[in-house]
Amino acid sequence: MSSWIETEIGTIPANWKIGSLGEICELLTDGAHLSPKPQKSDFYMASVKDMRYNYFDFKECKTISEEDFQKLLLNNCSPKYGDILLSKDGANCLDLIFVYKQPETIVLLSSIAIARLKDGYDPDFYRYILLSPNIQYLMRNNYVSGSAIPRVILKDFKNVPVPILGLTEQKAIAEILSSLDDKIDLLHRQNQTLESLAQTLFRQWFIEEAKEEWEEKPLSKIADFLNGLACQKFPPQNDIEKLPVLKIKDLKDGISENSDYATSDVKPEYIVNNGDVIFAWSASLMVKIWDGEQCVLNQHLFKVTSKDFPKWFYYHWCKYHLDNFIAISSAHATTMGHIKRGDLDEAMCVIPSNEELVKMDDEISPIFEKIETNSRQIKSLEKMRDTLLPKLLSGEVRVKI
Known part of the structure; x- marks a missing residue:
């Protein structure tokens, strides 16, 4: 008996089954279809523009009144820890998919979908499933409407095929891929710190302390x-x-x-x-x-x-x-x-003068070189992760349980 079977999502281990996203979700919805007026506050209303690879950047995130925020909390517009979030509209449709693990309580605009999984289904594993090349191809060709402005229709999206397997195996696969993602995330954060340092030096030298004779x-x-x-x-x-x-x-x-x-x-x-x-x-x-x-x-x-x-x-x-x-x-x-x-x-x-520019260069160029070294390492790790992902999902590489 073959150890693998051919399915609509590609080759998978014979002990896996094919189900649908709707079957494994307790909740599959999107954010608010109304956008309250912005108001300076601590109540975030996030959109796709605030999404990064695996988190929200709240630096330029819209904030709304507490009254509007509380109304939206009652309408399933707020992600819980462990929800899978997907960009579902516009230029970034299905490009950004991550598991929400930030401490902030926020509400979302309708351009972001929320997939809350039932017990027995690991969100990290299914995030990788939704990012895998075969599933991405199926989603983009069968569950996205519109050409000028691509958009996921959630009532159809619940039919996206996904593999069904034991929770222990889900977690083992997710752990391998997450270990690479953790290194990638660390390097991204290092680069953010280095870029902030370089920006601070630049502003100090050329904006705050610029010399009149320059x-x-x-x-x-x-x-x-x-x-x-x-x-x-x-x-x-x-x-x-x-x-x-x-x-x-x-x-x-x-x-x-x-x-x-x-x-x-x-x-x-x-x-x-x-x-x-x-x-x-x-x-x-x-x-x-x-x-x-x-x-x-x-x-x-x-x-x-x-x-x-x-x-x-x-x-x-x-x-x-x-x-x-x-x-x-x-x-x-x-x-x-x-x-x-x-x-x-x-x-x-x-x-500045040539002499001053040389001194500045001695201080800031090593920062830039480190950023570029980190960026190359990020790309290498991403390539390793993206190469490993389909091998794990197809059963070509099996994990020990």
Whole structure:
């Protein structure tokens, strides 16, 4: 008798069964379909924009009145510890799935679904199930409606097929994958601390304690801003000489199996490498040091470089002016907000002497190098986890119980 069986979710061990998400859930619902007026308070109303890989970032989270908050608590709009949360609407549909383990009591907007499992089903294990390639493919092709604005319809979503197996085996598989996630999370948090330290030094040197005699130059003069290609005009000619296309969504979420591809036969300056500074100047404005694989720069993104100044210097000046750029973009917004090159000409930066810049560089460059080293390690661990996940779920790699 075979040790494995073929199912709609792929090859699984013969002692597993196939059920549905609705069968294993005590509750499958979404957040509030009404959005109360924001009010300064301690009562958080989270949306997809506040979701990270495995937690909520409450720094810019909307807050509402206690009265509105209490009303929503009564309507199953609040996750409990151990609930699986899924981004179910918009550009991040099904990209973000994690188990809620934060101490804060919060309410959610309807763009986030809540899956509360019955006893006997481990939320960490089923989170990995929902993130696995086969299930993701099934969900996106069968349970998501809309093309311009993708959306999960929960009454259908309850039919998503999932494996049913013993709780002990669920926990054993989840423990292996969680050990990798814990290391990834630790490195992310280290990087947040290092980035905060670098930002503090920059503000101290150039904003709070800047010297009057320092020269001023516009952002456009301290760095080069290369706009990307219209990559649809550069399709891959074969399956070997091609690279993924870096778009605004990929800049935020990383390259995925849903990313587009272009030929690798483009001018070298349009190739983006790990460690390059990328500035999204349209739609969702952001500045990021790219931490992913080699790819091709798409339009609406600048690759930022400089022959005269270190990376941290022009990166932090871009970050410093970002809030103003976002305000300019909002004022320009018709169908899609953006900034113009003229806005870079008006964003002024102060320039210390060469001797002072060298001393600053000696202090801040090691911080940047550590961040980039951590980022590479994160990608390596993520690749290991993502390679191991389907092997564990298919039974190719079995766990000891």
